[in-house]
Amino acid sequence: MTRLRERITELEQEVQERDAVATERTQSVQSQVDVHEQRAYEAERFRQQRLARIQSAGQWMLAADQALEQGELGVDNALNTADQDFSVVEETASSDGQGMVVVHSQRARAQIALARDAAGRRDVYAARIALQAAGEELRLMRATTLERPGSSNALLNR
Structure with missing residues (x-):
């Protein structure tokens, strides 16, 4: 009977040790999950900020293009703001x-920068062409941001 009680005590200790190890592992896994969730949250927040800045830059580029279309050459402020956003x-x-x-x-x-330089030279056509090319880069940038590629090695996946 004494032997049986000793064995029960041993088994209870083993169960407690296993529970402690399992609890420790669970806490470790939960900690890792929390870190990944935080990283995902931050990545999404940055992505949303990028999209807002891309939209803002596009609006300033459009304002500069419309001003150039009207013959106004003083588009530095609009182009500087778009450049800052980018x-x-x-x-x-x-x-x-x-x-x-x-x-x-x-x-x-x-x-x-090319558009700014062209406007400074009073070359409206070249400035608008440069803004058009910048607009295409903006479109690609927005599409890439929306796709959320997982790595900067996106070229390797093509």
């Missing part, structure tokens, strides 16, 4: 591993 998009995309968004943002910013 700079923020580039920064958040880079930190979020969205390499193609970074590439499209850099290309759009280069086209905006």
Whole structure:
């Protein structure tokens, strides 16, 4: 009878040890899940911010294009604001591993610089063509942001 009680005590201790290990593992897994959820939340927040900045940049580019169409050459403020928006998009995309968004943002910013330079030279046609090219980069940037590719190595998947 004593032996049976000792065995029951041993088994109870084993069960308690297993429960402790299982609880520890569960807490570890929950901690990992929490970290992944937080990362996903942050990534989505950055994505939404990028989309808002892309839209804002597009509106400023449109305003600049409409001004150029009317013969107004003072479009620096609109182009600077669009460039600033793209700079923020580039920064958040880079930190979020969205390499193609970074590439499209850099290309759009280069086209905006060309448009600014052309407007400074009073070449409305070249400025509007550069804005059109920047608009295409904006379209690609927006589409890429909406697709949410998981890696900056998106070119490798094509």
